[in-house]
Amino acid sequence: MNIVVLVKQVPDTGAERTLSEADHTLDRESADPVLDEINERAAEEALTLKETVGADVTVVSMGPDSALDAVRKVLAMGADRGIHISDDRLRGADVVTTARVLAAAVRTVDDVDLVLAGDATTDGQAGAVPAAVADLLRLPPLTHARELTVDAGRVRVERETESGETTLDAPLPALVSVTEKINEPRYPSFKGIMAAKKKPVRTVGLDDLFPDADTAGHLVTRTRVVEAVPRPARAAGIRVTDDGSAGRRLAEYLIAQKLV
Amino acid sequence: MPDVLVLVDHDGERVHKSTYELLRAARRLGDPAAVVVGTPGTAARLRDALARHGARRVYAAESTEADEFLGTPAVDALERAVLDLAAEAASPAAVLVSATTAGTEVAGRLAARLDAGLLIDAVDLDPSGVATQIVFGGSCTVRSQVTHGIPVIALRPGSFEPEEHPVEAAELQLTLPPVDPAASARVTARRAAVAGDRPELTEAAVVVSGGRGVGGADGFKVVEELADALGGAVGASRAAVDAGYYPHRYQVGQTGKSVSPQLYIALGISGAIQHLAGMQTSRTIVAVNKDPEAPVLDLADYGVVGDLFAVAPRLTREVAARRSTG
């Protein structure tokens, strides 16, 4: 079968993230980019299928030149080929553009049976991207899977969200996004790291993916940041001594902070 | 006033509280129009409750298979409603959904279909359509607006207080296209969230941790109960793990896991350097400790000097009570 894995590179979550002064996009220069761990789990699922039922795995990543590292990383884990979507015009792309571009990249791969993605990336709250990609490709969206079974041309997942668990079933081709519970991703082996250099990676831009669009027609974002302000540093907090009411008062505090 | 489409969260019988929050937010932008996606008869059952919270129109997007497919009927219904209104030259001011997992996905799919701007996890919304989001683990507040297409906005549940605003609601039928089974995920079984199945420590929005002050493995029950009430993960300090109160894989700190949740509650943890290193980037830190000198209290946004076995169970009850009214 043919599997496409969508991976996204994000700044290291350990590092402090900032918004660029100039245009309020995420300042990707200020932190070390790393492969989002959830993507590695998506890749792991693809590679497990490669080992069990046989698959050709294409990894797709959109982002600046350093996103190529994310592609290489998954190639080192064992994927077969890569597509790196790189275009300066995509800086600050919104969910819709990201989904359209990823969908267009998937369309360049022949006879795709399964698209795999992480269920959310740690930047940009863009948990909506996989579902949007599926919608644009008219694929069944089997999102938030903590278990995935492919059998006889169908895919079944156990979906887990805050509202409970559901079993989803659909015919292939389909899109599956995975949660952090689905597996433990493998480490790339040294042989894999060395072999990754020799695997084909195609770099494409907007003009390759949308040859018919006129150059002014690429809408990158449909939203605009009006204002971005850092939240104040941790101030000296509230301190109470329990007189029997602290539990209730603490609950009120959490409610006021919209934490409950 | 333009219509503001609101996707109704419901269980077939009752409207969820998050929908009332959406209706209140919608009133800032225009006339709320509630879209009920469900099996035939659902909209009629929900109509009065929706009208009581300000819905001037209730769209019934009903079919026998509406519950059988994940998201697709809701996306189809909202798309249909937007296109119908646009055809009457009465495009809606916005589409509002709850920023739940399912709602966020519906929003993304709809925005992709409509080529429309999408704002996810908004915590506030002003009459001009500017939405407030809190990003980067709470370190930044961003205000954004949609510049292209019908704004699709997913509001974080709990961001608005529901408010009754009784109006007359007109019920309209919205014809759902048949679901394409080759492009949809069929729901073949449902199970409610299993109690005790907690989120991953490093991924959880809420972490409740216990330290040596918990006093023993049995004492961790109060930690777990508070975590479950908050839908959070359980953590433990090195001291608690070393003392055998809780398994090592839950250890938070320099030699354990680093966490950065929205809310970190430290129960009976003094706050050794190596523990603080693993949690001090949490957005909000709450600490309960008997010792007023405990270093963790210097770091806490809300510190309680007191007995965790008095404070935590009370907090658990208060949170559970609030959740059940939701």
Place this chain on the structure above:
Amino acid sequence: MSGTPLKDPLDLLDIASVLSEEEREIQATVARFLTDRVRPHIGEWFETAHFARELAPELGKLGVLGMHLDGYGCAGTNAVSYGLACMELEAADSGLRSFVSVQGSLSMFSIWKWGSEEQKLQWLPRLAAGEAIGCFGLTEPDFGSNPSGMRTRAVRDGGDWILNGSKMWITNGGIADVATVWAQTEDGVRGFLVPRGTPGFTTQDIKQKMSLRASVTSELYFDDVRLPDAARLPLAQGLRGPLSCLNEARFGILFGAVGAARDSIQAALDYADSRVQFDKPISAFQLTQKKLADMSVSLGGAALLALHLGRLKDQDRIRPEQISVGKLNNVREAIAIARECRTILGANGISLEYSPLRHANNLESVLTYEGTGEMHTLVVGQALTGYPAFR
């Protein structure tokens, strides 16, 4: 007053920038594996003298075991990559690095370099996968720096060999599936592969160690052990056989020591920044800064030396006395750094919660094994003057 420290104070000289992408990735992969699988437990393993044998197949899967060898299931990386892996392993714990060094550079290398094709096919794939563990017996209770005096002896008995003697301070000895054992024969020192369970071959683990507690160190006993001639490493004759293996292992050590030093400095930097005395972090005091600066200068030099020797090795131009320079300098500097870091940690420094004293204790072994500092000094002395001064 506070400023922004360097993003990566542990690579003050930006040595990472002269590594290839592949070398950096291999290093990063090992580091990540260790962060996940070793660092959370290493203090406890050291305290309880536990070797986590289950790590062997995991290290095998990564490709760490015999990684710089070609074929037979080995990864076939360059020497610098092997060194960088050792650096990360020793940054976690010298005991783990010792396991890997012995497996790859002593056990596997001895078979790879001096073994028959049958021996290679029998052992190397399993050793590379971590399914089997190897050890290397050269040192004896009475012969450390002077292996030519070894008493272990193999004598012909028809087509077989009869092996008698004992070996001391053998890393992995008690858990090894196969031992490379060096013995005197009529025609000089010869190597033999002795599988675990061979009648007359027994081992005794050495307890009550204050160093390398997270690895197994054993004594090997050979009591009329009968071996077929097929157990002999056919290509090794004389001390050149075992000494060539030691040069391989020393190469890993001179990188590894840099890792232990770096990890110690990291602990000291972190601690100094969070430890407040007299109302400011102790990292803001001049005496602490002098310690940190001196150690970082020394660390940078050691890392550059290691990398330079790695490049020479990859060009097949490295000479034994150069390896001696590396081992002598880097282990000496590393142990000094680890001890100095302990002082920055104050009383906390004696706790296993922090790594420097564990590293310092481990490095006591590293200072001595694979050629003591004294012997390496004399190797360099001989290279400079032409006069051997060993005896």
